Amino acid sequence: MEQGLNSDSNAPPGPVDKSRVYEVRPLRCLVPVFPNPPGMSSISTPNPSPFVCVPPSGPFPPGVQPFYPFLVSNDSQPTTTGGGAQNQSGNFGFGSSIPAPVPLNSFRTPTPQANGESSRAKRASKTRGSASVVIEDDGYSDSQNHSDQYVSGFSMHVADADDASNSGKRRGRPKKIKSGNGEDIDVESLVNNLLTLYKLKEFDDFRRSSGDKDTTGTVLLVFDLIRRKLSQLEEARDGTTGVARRPDLKACNLLMTKGVRTNNSKRIGHVPGVDVGDIFFFRMELCLVGLHAPSMAGIDYMSVKITLTEEPVAVSIVASGGYEDDDGDDCNVLIYSGQGGVQRRDGQMFDQKLERGNLALEKSLHRANDVRVVRGIKEAGSAAKIYVYDGLYKIQESWAEKNKSGCNVFKYKLIRQPGQPEAFSLWKSIQQWRDGNATRPGLIIPDLTSGAETQPVALVNDIDGEKGPAHFSYVPSLKYSQPFPASRPSSGCHCLGGCQPGDSNCPCAQKNDGLLPYSSIGVLLNTKPIHECGSTCACPPNCRNRTTQAGIKVRLEVFKTKNRGWGLRSWDPIRAGGFICVYAGDIIKVTAGDFENENDDNYIFDASRHYEPLEPVHNSAASKKAPFPLVISAKNNGNVSRFMNHNCSPNVFWQPVLRESNSDVFLHIGFFAIRHIPPMQELTYDYGIPAKADRGKKKCLCGSVKCRGYFF
């Protein structure tokens, strides 16, 4: 299955260790031994010896000791005299006694029969499905208060969850949600509609077991749509506090029970449809695409049959800072702690055991199979954790050491396999650029906006010697001299603390079908033209219904592409639905009629063009019907969006954003992420096809499989 251990031509230089023993016979016949004194990390030794396997009775190579750290019972180790690690936790050795062969599964935890009473008590206190809330807030913290008001039709609670006490009774999973006026809102049908829309009804076993980019993309997309919809609906109910609400779990569960998932079967190595560098915002997303199956656990493993016996091997890990891992400078090295050793309830620590994931990692060390690594990143200033698929690693060595509580912890040193795209290391680099600890290579200007935006926008060229794009004036927004006329006069809202999702009296929410179009962190929830608050609204500038007015929130850079001139990309990860920027420039047309691009202006935004429906964006074709003919030129005046290139498979789309005041309507163009966009991935959108598509046609170099071959 996998190549031999030392066949890797890219292995780091160093003497080949002939003492390594690679037994074909089952490992249970071998005893792992460690070359270093117990408790000492081999990282710190000048010439670390590799982990070796020898027969349990010896002979041992010089400097190695038998490793029996966590013996749990005497009967599994008949010849020891010390009675196991509990009695001699400071000493991994065996003094003068040499142990007899012990199967590795002897290290497994004995079944906790003695704890029957406590587990019974735990069981009795556990109720199920009794939360009074089913539809959730958006996954990210909302600094604004929930409204206390009910919104008719959107306030929800679990239909059968009137009993929140610990009665001990188990309840079935509620499938329906009851609105405030007693009307059932069927989440099932909501989900079913989405599945039909995205053709996930006929999800076959092949797609389920083995994915591709389309499949993973669609599954993640529908997950996020459900999650966001649940959030939006829940926000519209009254603000229940003190209830842990997890739309991510519910969205995942809905999909899982319908079999909408991919890469269902575990595998060693890459997962089809997931690229190195792809980012995720929830652990459940890792489950759904088969990158990492456990919903919480850090180590995923599978059983592999070797000749007669089966043994576990690790397939993926999530390194998320849950244990006291060393955070070294080398992004290609990961020191990973084994699992267990801590009681989640009270934080009590005890020795880790060579079982489950730990055993699998140990086996994977010997089998030298690839292990996928997902890095969890906690961004400063953000409560959110982001997961980055960092590609394939191999386990180089393992050892045990004592943690701060004096308990034994397994450690595994993983080495990133060479030849993979930058992923986690890129995040580290960006962090350095941001902190000023390193200069962005190829940096020309730190901020080409000269402070016009809330975030600096770097100008970078690490391709050739060109010093920048042709001159233009940076303007952060669209300046109207002549707004569009409103069909009916609009009065602003009176939401002094900002528009709240539960406020049925807010006229701005009403314009958006009663639901605010943005989540609390500015993620777009709608697929219709957005009605934002305008100048006659009383809400403050940080109102969430002014998301596109608040300016750019991500750190962007304008960079020289290889073959498509200048482009735009982001240092920050961008969530699906996340706001990026508006299209700024000069309005050159606000009246009906065909627009003729007579000056071969390459910086035209034309809302009246035809746009192919974006499969990933629900109802995108309908939403692209801008209510007014708007043509913007960013040739002389513009913002970052003038650098966004065309792509036939874009990762950004635009939405009409309407801001009304009295009898005036100001139409703006907001750009949002179609899917999660990792840092430094070029931001592109579909330029669309003008009504007169006979001139100005340009050769498209987007390189996507769906490339039309040209753009305008």
Next chain:
DNA sequence: GTCCCTTCAACTAC
């Protein structure tokens, strides 16, 4: 199949 257990979540409250 069921039930129980474990688990580098994600949230809210203080």
Next chain:
DNA sequence: CGTAGTTGAAGGGA
């Protein structure tokens, strides 16, 4: 902003 407390879902294993 740290952390303590709360509620969890999936999958392994018995």
